[in-house]
Amino acid sequence: MTASKVISFEALRVACKNCSLATLCLPMGLTSDDVERLDGIVKRARPLHRGDYVFRNGERFHSLYVVKTGSVKTYAPSPEGGEHVLGFHLPGELIGLDAIEKEVHTCSAKVLETSAICEVPFSRLETLSSTIPSLQHQLYRLLSKEIGHDTELLLLLGKKSAEERLAAFLLSISKRLRKRGLSPTDFYLSMSRYEIGNYLGLAVETVSRLFTRFQDDGLLKVDRKHIELRDPEAMEAVLTRATMSDRQQRVR
Amino acid sequence: MTASKVISFEALRVACKNCSLATLCLPMGLTSDDVERLDGIVKRARPLHRGDYVFRNGERFHSLYVVKTGSVKTYAPSPEGGEHVLGFHLPGELIGLDAIEKEVHTCSAKVLETSAICEVPFSRLETLSSTIPSLQHQLYRLLSKEIGHDTELLLLLGKKSAEERLAAFLLSISKRLRKRGLSPTDFYLSMSRYEIGNYLGLAVETVSRLFTRFQDDGLLKVDRKHIELRDPEAMEAVLTRATMSDRQQRVR
DNA sequence: AGGTTCATTTGACCTGGATCAAGCAACGTC
DNA sequence: GACGTTGCTTGATCCAGGTCAAATGAACCT
Known part of the structure; x- marks a missing residue:
């Protein structure tokens, strides 16, 4: 009985190492041992539905999020009720990176369709990253990649x-x-x-x-x-x- | 004689801890002990003059650079000879962050006036950051800040x-x-x-x-x-x- | 089936800022 | 100290794309 419970729980709680996105996502370049450790801090929430928020503008920053299935848009709401759409995010993409600096989310993220989202508490990720150099490196890379992506967008909008x-x-x-x-x-x-x-x-x-x-x-x-x-x-x-x-x- | 040599060398080689930019720059939030360690990997080059390159589009990425005095522009050259100016950088600002991911500079940086630039070899910085948690944190923050800045610019250009x-x-x-x-x-x-x-x-x-x-x-x-x-x-x-x-x- | 609402398309028109075209001022350079 | 050269300003015109208005079409009630 306990056993079956454990089994079904494990089936639901798909681990990073079994995730098809592993090569696109945080685990990229990690040894399976390290993926296991990363896995230990990732929280998997129940699916969100169209219009649900992953996080909202102004909320305190605690976690990064990864789209597992579905899609998410991030946007900066303007006081007058308008919005500025910042991006659309597909499975494997990390969101919330812009909030690390101020420790507050400066944009909102809502799902565009029924989506599964993985939550990665940042302080734990940070701690883990100082003991796993390849994870630290991967984080620097992902942050840098986001900058490169924004740069392209800048070119698109400006020229x-x-x-x-x-x-x-x-x-x-x-x-x-x-x-x-x-x-x-x-x-x-x-x-x-x-x-x-x-x-x-x-x-x-x-x-x-x-x-x-x-x-x-x-x-x-x-x-x-x-x-x-x-x-x-x-x-x-x-x-x-x-x-x-x-x-x-x-x-x- | 040796003594005077050492003194003049030290005078030239202004250390991070004496730098007026310490509160804006990489050392922000570090203990003086840790600043000392950071200092050990920073290279200070002779001043560059108007039009000189800090790095060029396509070069292999080895280091981040900090403007110490003067100013720098970064831009993406387009094959047809045009360019897309990405930013203007004042003292204390870090440049080259977008190159971490691909390990190649995807933009060029040239100084707009006579400027002093500090070079920070990235692999050494990375290694150092895994033993100094506050440095690691500062790096995550700086990368995140850059993303936030780009986001503002996106709003500016788009709307x-x-x-x-x-x-x-x-x-x-x-x-x-x-x-x-x-x-x-x-x-x-x-x-x-x-x-x-x-x-x-x-x-x-x-x-x-x-x-x-x-x-x-x-x-x-x-x-x-x-x-x-x-x-x-x-x-x-x-x-x-x-x-x-x-x-x-x-x-x- | 009919009605309400919201998303998308299409048409007509208008405008902010680009483009084109001179002037003009600062800065060499010889 | 005349003469390019380069950067900045100003005026005249043009047009890509925004704005306004209206029709059409999905999706969703009830």
Whole structure:
């Protein structure tokens, strides 16, 4: 009886070492022994449903979170009721990194669809990381990666046209899905047009028109939230072809 | 003789513990004993001059760098010869954090004026950080801070008007100078109008017109690179007053 | 089946800021 | 001390994408 209880508990409490995301997530590059130790501090919550918060703006920071299944958006609410969408997060991605400094969450995170989230208490992670150099290294890498990602986004928002932004967005989703073993050319977007526009610094109407144009040009087929990338090369070419973005000359 | 040699060497080789930036920089929060240890791995190079590189896009990553005096700009060169300015860095600020992940510099850094730069070999810093928990913590904090900073910039580029962008830029400089004990209302900009525009996602002409407008409105006095903030409150108000930026409604 | 609500699309129009095109001032350099 | 060269400013025009308005369509009640 106790035994069966333990077994079912263990079945529910999927461990990091059995998780398909291990190569994308925190455990990347750790020995199985160390994964075991990391596993000891990870909390797995029951699934959250569309609209539930992972954490909210202003809450005290205690943990980092990893999307296990589903998807999450992070955003900075503005006092007037508006919001600024900061990112969309797929399985294996770590959220809450921006809160380490101030020990307060400066953005909110809510799930876009039914999702499982792993919680990693930061102080315990920190302690663990000073005894596991490869974990420490992995944390530095992940923080650095986030900076690199923000930098790309900065380029997108500062210098690229609406067309380039949407193309980059779709290709980013596509590539991240591929890494997770999912179809990079046939997927459902879990966020609304409004959220995409907000994220890319564009009006909803512009996003909608661009989807229509991409479809007319044969780059993709769109049916509501279902996207089928018909011509990924052509989509990449949207990013490459010199547009208004590269009219900057000499430096010095 | 040997003694005098040692003395002059020590005088040149200003240590972290004597550095006025210690409270802003890596040593923040460390015991003087630990600062000593950190000091042991920091290399201090001879001053660089306007246009010299701290590191270049594509170089292998070995070290983080701290601006000691002067100022640095980081930017991503685009193949076509253009560039995307990523940031301007004042004394005490750490650069190169984005290169940790890939172990390659993905942007270039060049000094805007004669500057002293401290070099911190990363692998040694990493090793040291696993034996000094407060240093490890400080590193996590600094990386997280950088993410928070990028996030603000994202908001600026994605949602704010040209006027708000330039006001935010000037106020950011002003506040950072204040923290360093310099005048927050009277300063010289070490970067060109072109670089400011590039950084803020605006055309040079727009930047120039805005300086003129701000001056006409009595917010500041501008003479070439010399800025005198005449009415910092009014400048803050430029950011607060609802503009096109807050027309986003409900969430769900 | 019909109605309410919210998301998306489409059309018409407008504007902030880019682009184009001169001038102009500071700074060498010879 | 005239002469490029580079950086900054100013004026005139243009257009990508925002804003406003309305139609259409899903999804969800009841």
